[in-house]
Amino acid sequence: MRTRRILTGLVLTLLPVMASAETPLRVAETVWVNSDASARVEIQATLANDFVGPLRLPVQLGVPSAIEATLRREGSGRTELPESSTTLVSTWDGTRRHIVVEVPSTTSAASEVDVVFTVSLAGERAGGVEGPHRFTFINTSDHPFADYSLEIVLPDGYAFSSVDGINASSGVTPRVTSHDGRHAVVVQTRLREYEGTVSISAAITREHRTGLVPIVAVLLSVGYLVRFRDLVARRTP
Amino acid sequence: MTTAAASAAVTDSLDDLLDLDKQTFSSVPTRVPTPTERWMEYLGFPLGLAAFASILSSATPFGLTLAGQAALACFALALIWWITEPVPAYVTSLVLMTLLVLTAAWEQDKVLAVLGLDVIWLNVMAFILSAILVRTNLAKRLALYLFVRFGGHAGTMLLAFVALQLALAPLIPATAARAVMTLPLMLVVAAIYRSTAARPTNFGRNLFLQNLLGINILSSGFMTGSTANLLAVGFILSMGEHRVYYTDWMFANLPVAIVAMLIAWWIGPHVLFPIAAADATPSLPGGVEALQSQLHHLGPLSLNERKGLAIFGLVVFLWVTDRFQSAWFGMSIDPVMAAMIGVILAFAPRVGLLTWADADIPWHLMIFSAGAYAGGLALDQTGAARWAIQQVFDALHFGSHANFWVVYTVVIAVNMYSHFFFTSKTMRTIIMLPVVIGIARHLGFTPVSLALPAAFTIDWVIGLPISAKPNLILFTTGQYSVLDNLKFGFIMATVGIILLVVAGATWFRVLGITPGG
Numbered sequence: 001m002r003t004r005r006i007l008t009g010l011v012l013t014l015l016p017v018m019a020s021a022e023t024p025l026r027v028a029e030t031v032w033v034n035s036d037a038s039a040r041v042e043i044q045a046t047l048a049n050d051f052v053g054p055l056r057l058p059v060q061l062g063v064p065s066a067i068e069a070t071l072r073r074e075g076s077g078r079t080e081l082p083e084s085s086t087t088l089v090s091t092w093d094g095t096r097r098h099i100v101v102e103v104p105s106t107t108s109a110a111s112e113v114d115v116v117f118t119v120s121l122a123g124e125r126a127g128g129v130e131g132p133h134r135f136t137f138i139n140t141s142d143h144p145f146a147d148y149s150l151e152i153v154l155p156d157g158y159a160f161s162s163v164d165g166i167n168a169s170s171g172v173t174p175r176v177t178s179h180d181g182r183h184a185v186v187v188q189t190r191l192r193e194y195e196g197t198v199s200i201s202a203a204i205t206r207e208h209r210t211g212l213v214p215i216v217a218v219l220l221s222v223g224y225l226v227r228f229r230d231l232v233a234r235r236t237p
Numbered sequence: 238m239t240t241a242a243a244s245a246a247v248t249d250s251l252d253d254l255l256d257l258d259k260q261t262f263s264s265v266p267t268r269v270p271t272p273t274e275r276w277m278e279y280l281g282f283p284l285g286l287a288a289f290a291s292i293l294s295s296a297t298p299f300g301l302t303l304a305g306q307a308a309l310a311c312f313a314l315a316l317i318w319w320i321t322e323p324v325p326a327y328v329t330s331l332v333l334m335t336l337l338v339l340t341a342a343w344e345q346d347k348v349l350a351v352l353g354l355d356v357i358w359l360n361v362m363a364f365i366l367s368a369i370l371v372r373t374n375l376a377k378r379l380a381l382y383l384f385v386r387f388g389g390h391a392g393t394m395l396l397a398f399v400a401l402q403l404a405l406a407p408l409i410p411a412t413a414a415r416a417v418m419t420l421p422l423m424l425v426v427a428a429i430y431r432s433t434a435a436r437p438t439n440f441g442r443n444l445f446l447q448n449l450l451g452i453n454i455l456s457s458g459f460m461t462g463s464t465a466n467l468l469a470v471g472f473i474l475s476m477g478e479h480r481v482y483y484t485d486w487m488f489a490n491l492p493v494a495i496v497a498m499l500i501a502w503w504i505g506p507h508v509l510f511p512i513a514a515a516d517a518t519p520s521l522p523g524g525v526e527a528l529q530s531q532l533h534h535l536g537p538l539s540l541n542e543r544k545g546l547a548i549f550g551l552v553v554f555l556w557v558t559d560r561f562q563s564a565w566f567g568m569s570i571d572p573v574m575a576a577m578i579g580v581i582l583a584f585a586p587r588v589g590l591l592t593w594a595d596a597d598i599p600w601h602l603m604i605f606s607a608g609a610y611a612g613g614l615a616l617d618q619t620g621a622a623r624w625a626i627q628q629v630f631d632a633l634h635f636g637s638h639a640n641f642w643v644v645y646t647v648v649i650a651v652n653m654y655s656h657f658f659f660t661s662k663t664m665r666t667i668i669m670l671p672v673v674i675g676i677a678r679h680l681g682f683t684p685v686s687l688a689l690p691a692a693f694t695i696d697w698v699i700g701l702p703i704s705a706k707p708n709l710i711l712f713t714t715g716q717y718s719v720l721d722n723l724k725f726g727f728i729m730a731t732v733g734i735i736l737l738v739v740a741g742a743t744w745f746r747v748l749g750i751t752p753g754g
Contacts, residue, residue, distance in 0.1 A: 035379065060268075072570070087319075158638070159297045159303055160303065161302060161303040161304055162302050162303070163617070163620070175620075176299075176302055176620060178299030178626075179298065183297070188485075205303060207303075208296055209295075209296075210294070213293050214290040216290075217245040217286040217287060217289065218290075221283035224282045224283060225279070225282075228279060228282075228323075231278055232275055232276055237325075
């Protein structure tokens with residue numbers, strides 16, 4: 001028992017060191033948010049030529065379901081990976097989840113693994129997607145990420161009321177942008193260290209225009225132009 | 238009337254004229270607006286509301302948050318109202334701060350915290366320090382000396398101020414400090430030339446606006462002229478991989494700044510605000526001799542003047558030596574703290590020379606400043622400023638074969654005119670410089686060839702009273718309107734663009750900054 005604990009401790013200590021020895025990955029994660037607070041997540045991991053072993057992709061947004069994985073290899077097109085090749089692994093307390101993808105032993109060609117799944121962003125909160133959200137990604141995998149981008153794409157008719165979050169570890173700030181005619185926010189950084197973190201704090205709201213502001217502006221303007229017309233009245237000397 | 242009685246009457250009248258106690262900053266000066274200003278006032282109110290309503294109620298553009306959109310709408314309204322003045326500038330600031338909160342552009346605690354920013358504190362301290370110069374008669378003595386030495390004609394008097402600002406610029410990096418030190422002198426000289434807040438003349442307009450230009454742009458002659466200059470140098474090093482040295486900066490841009498000052502010295506009184514012959518020479522009771530007599534009658538320095546000089550000297554010493562203080566004292570004294578030390582000494586019982594009643598703090602200006610900074614910070618923190626700048630550059634569609642000089646001119650122009658929409662040089666630098674370096678890299682130009690000339694525009698913050706601290710300080714005198722400032726600032730900013738383009742094609746080439754040298 002004691003020996004096992006020592007060994008576990010040793011492995012945990014060495015994990016970051018082992019990770020840094022790996023060839024870095026490039027990972028792009030796009031979260032397509034739906035109005036009912038569900039989201040379709042697309043992760044695109046570009047593997048280097050010498051990638052070895054299963055791919056462990058950390059998932060922090062919720063409990064993934066309907067996981068699908070595809071392998072795309074340079075020169076040989078797309079291959080749908082069998083359901084058995086992806087496993088959802090989580091720690092005993094459920095705080096850390098990984099999707100483990102068994103990548104077939106690679107050839108010399110570089111390859112790309114696309115993983116798609118759905119999650120619920122609502123958590124214990126009822127209702128739609130409106131409100132504040134914090135999208136966080138912590139690299140708890142054993143792969144250093146040479147490049148990581150997290151993009152949140154809103155449903156049609158929704159916009160960000162505000163976006164915050166200078167990421168202390170990397171210093172990068174999220175950038176509000178657009179994706180396929182929808183409002184989006186993206187943050188891009190390197191996550192080379194174990195537990196390197198990137199996050200976006202965003203408040204989502206429905207884009208609704210009220211006619212009240214223009215009406216009030218017109219009323220105030222007309223009132224002012226009438227009440228203050230003496231300003232431009234011809235003055236007798 | 239006997240000669241003695243006439244002489245006494247003349248002296249009384251001259252004393253009245255030079256009595257700075259009557260020109261308090263804390264009371265808002267009233268001016269009779271010109272017909273154009275009345276029309277602007279009349280139309281400005283609905284125009285501001287129209288801009289606000291149309292920006293706020295349009296679809297949120299991609300790349301912008303709702304908070305950013307609201308900040309843009311609020312700032313557009315405020316900018317139009319500040320320029321056209323349908324309500325006093327400080328009321329516009331209050332409207333802006335209220336709208337920022339009500340439209341959810343910026344949080345209330347952040348909006349209210351702006352009044353505690355170091356820039357506001359520096360302004361408060363600066364006005365108390367300025368009171369030292371006024372109450373002890375030091376300002377009157379220095380201005381009379383300046384006048385007796387140079388002031389036979391408006392032209393030489395204005396040139397004397399160009400020289401004064403040029404001498405102070407490398408010594409005192411804080412522009413607000415330079416404004417405070419020279420403001421009482423300007424007031425006395427303006428009074429000698431019969432330009433007052435109630436009846437400003439074109440001499441007054443030229444004097445104050447030319448000093449506004451000098452205080453700001455002469456900082457651009459020195460790498461250490463402002464924090465924003467150093468920040469730009471940092472960007473050019475970290476992103477552009479080019480180290481800019483103090484002398485590189487000075488040799489390149491100090492001549493440009495000096496030429497710009499000389500152009501302003503000529504263009505102001507001859508084109509922008511022509512000085513009538515009657516206003517070009519002081520029309521004083523008793524003539525110039527009376528002023529010489531006044532200077533003579535001031536006698537040797539009084540005890541209070543010596544105290545004032547000592548306190549001011551200490552503050553200036555702390556301002557000038559800020560970069561050496563860490564080595565000397567193990568700590569660096571910020572300009573605000575240096576000013577505060579001076580103010581503490583000035584108020585110290587028995588040692589000092591001021592009472593609270595002497596402190597002439599224009600709170601309307603502080604409210605105005607707070608609103609301007611709140612608007613500027615909201616634009617920055619919501620990402621609206623960055624978005625707007627990106628839109629401008631995106632709209633230009635620079636192709637990969639774009640001509641360097643076209644890109645150079647556009648970059649200089651956008652950087653120069655962008656100061657109308659910013660209230661902080663630091664923010665402008667943080668937003669603009671990385672974009673300029675990105676454009677240079679994208680088009681295959683050396684980053685420094687665009688970024689350094691763009692950095693030379695940072696201190697050209699001359700267009701509006703909200704554009705920089707010295708502008709706010711000088712604006713309190715009531716010697717010129719927002720429209721006067723806008724007219725002068727726009728023309729001189731355009732002159733600045735032309736100068737930087739000409740320098741880019743000639744002088745900067747010789748120095749190896751721009752290609753073709």
